[in-house]
Amino acid sequence: MIGAAAAMAGLEGTGVIIHGASACYLYADSVIPNPLNCTYLIEDEVIFGTGDRLLEVSEALLPFSERIVVINSCVPATIGEDLRAYCAGCESLFIDAPGYCGDMMDGYRVALAALSPEVDSTRDGVNIDGLISTDPFAVGNRMEAERLLARAGIPVAARYCNDTLASALRPSAMTVTALPDVASGIGQSAGSLLGLDAIEKTFSVLQDAMPDADCAPVMDICEETEELVVKVCDRYLRVNDPPRVTLFGIAGYLDMATDLLTTYLDAEICGAGARNQPQEGSVCTWAPDLGTVKRMISSGKPDLIIGSRYEATLAPGVPFVQMTIPIRKHSMLCHRPLIGTEGVLWLIESVVNAGIKGC
Amino acid sequence: MGVLSVSAFLTDAVTLVHGPDGCTHINTSLLHTTLSEHDIFRIPDIVSSGLGENEIIFGGEDALHDALTAVCSDDPSAVIVASTCVAETIGDDVAGICSQPWDCPVIHVPSSGFLGGTFTDGYNSALSCLTSLITPGKQDLNKVNIVGEKNLEFEVEDNFQEVSRILEMLGLEVNIRYVRDITVSDIKRFKDAGLTLFREDTEGVLGRHFHACTGIPSLPEFPVGLAATLAFIKDVGRLTGRDSTDAVCAEEERQASLADEFSDLAGEYMTFDSFGFQSAEMEMFVEVAEAVGIRVSEEGTVIPVPFCMPVGTLGLQRMLRQWRRFVDG
DSSP, rough: OOOHHHHHHHTTTEEEEEEEEEHHHHHHHHHEEEEEEEEOOHHHHHHHHHHHHHHHHHHHHHHGEEEEEEEEEEHHHHHHHHOGGGGSSOEEEEEOOOGGGGHHHHHHHHHHHHHOOOOOOTOOOOEEEEEOOOOTTTTHHHHHHHHHHHTOOOEEETTTEEEHHHHHHOOOOOEEESSSGGGGOOSEEEEEEHHHHHHHHHHHHHHHHHHHHOOOOHHHHHHHHHHHHHHHHHHHHHHOOOOOOEEEEEEHHHHHHHHHHHHHHOOOEEEEESSSOOOOTTTTTTTTHHHHHHHHHHOOOEEEEEEEHHHHSSSSSSSSSEEEEESSSOOOOOOOOOHHHHHHHHHHHHHHTOOOOOO | OTHHHHHHTTTTTEEEEOOOOHHHHHHHHHHHHHHHHTTTOOOOOOEEOOOOOHHHHOOSSHHHHHHHHHTTTTTOSEEEEEEEHHHHHHHHHHHHHHHHSSSSSSSEEEOOOTSSSSHHHHHHHHHGGGGGGGGOOOOOEEEEEEEOOOEEEEEEHHHHHHHHHHHHHHHHHEEEEEEEEEEEEEETTGGGGEEESSBBOTTTTHHHOOOOOOOOOOSBOOOOSSHHHHHHHHHHHTTOOOOHHHHHHHHHHHHHHHHHHHHGGOEEEEEOOOTOOOOTTTHHHHHOOOOOOOEEEETTTTOOOOOOOOHHHHHHHHHHHHHHHHHOO
């Protein structure tokens, strides 16, 4: 439900209604920066029908929305009412995204599949996929992807999901992916922008597909970035042992981070616990609950943890890099990327600075 | 969430949420956020039975049984089982599974998300169900139980300190804080007290249940207001069989000193504005305003009514400081 709501609310012009209880909405509202609405269902409506509540909210939202999107949470999806007559006379998009049918990433993909954009072969540029607003790096990732594409002279087409609804409904033919875990499959994939190797491969594909593009500047940036990384990591390793690292977060990011840390810092990876189901070939194991997280930290005995405030709480005193939600206590205001060359630089910078004390 | 706001403070117990993982995540996250705001950084033991689509279709009782088996294998002092909206919708027999023989106490707290109740219902239900852990004891009129502190309230410790101060004036000590950072074995000592103080049970839902279970006399709420604080001291004294005259006199002096401390507010005009679920019509505001010499008028400085009512004389002092900030601001 959260993933579906994040996808649809990221498209300007949608009026997103979470059809469910206040608690479902309140959590969604706390992690999704875009406007959301809710039917605030109570017991009576579950027994006697939820249509009237949906109609009330739809009518209020319709004047401000190009399209109403109704996201069913667990109970409405289970009781299975036909609600099409209760959307203020407009053709709404209904998305069944109950929590019991998958995780946030599944919900995100289900929503985009329901939106079913059709490729517009006349549209120039490349789509950016894999921008889920619950990810604190999503805006930074979008900006970094736009920067790299601009350096190659490639215009940006649709952004999933950080765009207008009209733009999202007519993507161009080719797509680059910020976070593969939420790749929608819209357009032909040129690859991802996670890590230096992936960036180079992706821009090679783009160069072949788009003769007017000039991807050489991006290749130069990758080379310069690697030089900086090698230099700072070598300096670190001259006076430190390689770190023993346990990582938690979204699998795609963890794969990128483990590759960087083992390549440039000789790091020992004690564990990589993914919040979502890792894709085939991932180094991650699925760690969906705090019990698993505790066991991984306890058995790995890391001297660096990359993850969320949960892991920082469970291992006080262990140097820590924040790479996923929840954040708590700290604020994250600037739009940092985790993709692209700036993402690589931020991650390495954060790791080598994590254990430094004093000025 | 009402259940978790109680069970998460039973430090050696595990809470099992019978529902999809997302429900557990949402509630744990909201709880963690709130506790972090209170500078409490521990993460309570909350686990999920992990209902998926198959369980929704074919029933989730096996999933609950498997989850309980796994949780009990870690030998917790108790397991509190709370169900969710969708588990109640499909009609799993949660009580039946919980009543089977387990290696540790398994307590089912009837709760069902938004089906059939509010936060307060879940909270009351959890407090009531945990009384099954109480064992026989010998009532000691020097000891007092505190029941149902609002664990997610920012001022929870401050309010406890204020009530403890009042109890000390009467030579009383706190037996247990039910349920705030206590263990299962602490609950067993509940009947060692001679009086039970509820944080807020004005409708008597908890009072009736606890009286039936323990036979201990009780007072329904922490004191709010000047006269109410004095009445509270007298009531505690009466129910514990001691003379409260000196304590009441000392508290009257303390309250009188409020007028001196806030003499700069005398003659100011104020009006009270409702906030959230609170009512600006409460007599307490006028009582405090008159005691300090404040004039209540619609043209006065707008004072938002606090979300949680101030407890005791200390709470009133903090509230008056806030009023001063509004006037000065």
